[in-house]
Amino acid sequence: MxxxxxxxxxxxxxxxxxxxxxxxxxxxxxxxxxxxxxxxRRSLAHLHGERLVACAQAMAAAIDGGARLFTFGNGGSSTDAQDIAQTFANPLAGTRPVAAISLAQDVAVLTALSNDVGYDLVFARQLAALGRRGDIAVGLSTSGGSANVLNALAEARRRGMLTVGLVGYDGGTMARDDLADHLFVVPSTSVHRIQEAQITLYHVLWELTALR
Incomplete structure (x- = not known):
């Protein structure tokens, strides 16, 4: 059973x-x-259309200034984070590549930090080492309550980075604590639908940023 x-x-x-x-x-x-x-997915255009444009403009300005892009998440969200990084780093012909990295892709770093400082800090510690003012941090969490994602966004905020959050449900702690300069909430209680919709959101965000 x-x-x-x-x-x-x-x-x-x-x-x-x-x-x-x-x-x-x-x-x-x-x-x-x-x-x-x-x-x-169709509802997202009405719900987030203006915010997507504003976020893309902010990201484009940061990239024009030499910003690097850091993405992070857990489980399926870590796969999406890697997709975001690769999409920006290896774009279509005619668009400019961006220095982008997924913070969940290096197993050695993840296991070392998990063992030495705890899993809640695996992304924040990497941003503390690599991030600088003006860079971009994109955190994904279906619940909005993943401690390591929240800690990373808080660290990014402290370092003067542009913060972007993609979440589901009602936005969770990420929304309540206002950790993202640009927050996109997928109003669903299904993890599957949330992640599918987030894929649409970040691909639209890339198009608005890269093809401006």
Whole structure:
């Protein structure tokens, strides 16, 4: 028996005692999820359109001044953070590459800092060593409450860096503590939909920044 809130909450018909899942239900579940993320993504233009433009302008100005881009997150968000860094560092032809690095990509650094100073500081310590005034810090957290992401944004703020946050739910602690100069909240309680929508947000942000 799986724990409450596990797979049965995503695919309840698979746990209804059927020997074989109903293909109609499987198809409907997939179609519902596609419709859900489509609706959510379209809503972001109205919700965050002006903020995306303002953030892109601030990032473009920082990059024109020689800023470097640092990204960070945990789990799936660390993968998205790496995607952001690579998108800015290796853009399409005709756009300028940006010095960008994902702070979750170096296993040696992550394990050393986790062992020596604690996982809550794995990103903040890297920014303390590498970041400088005018650089850009982008933190991703579906909940808005990841301690190491919050600590890194606080460190970036102390160092005079431009801070950008991508979160879900109601923004969590990141929103309440006002840790990001530019905050983008995906209004959803599904981690899957939040991360899918965040991908849309940061790719739009890159386009607005790089193709200005």
């Amino acid at each position: 799986s724990e409450p809130g596990g797979l049965e909450t995503l695919y309840p018909f698979l746990y209804a005692g059927l020997a074989e899942p109903d293909e109609t239900q499987l198809r409907r579940s997939t179609e519902d999820k596609i419709a859900e993320i489509g609706t959510l």
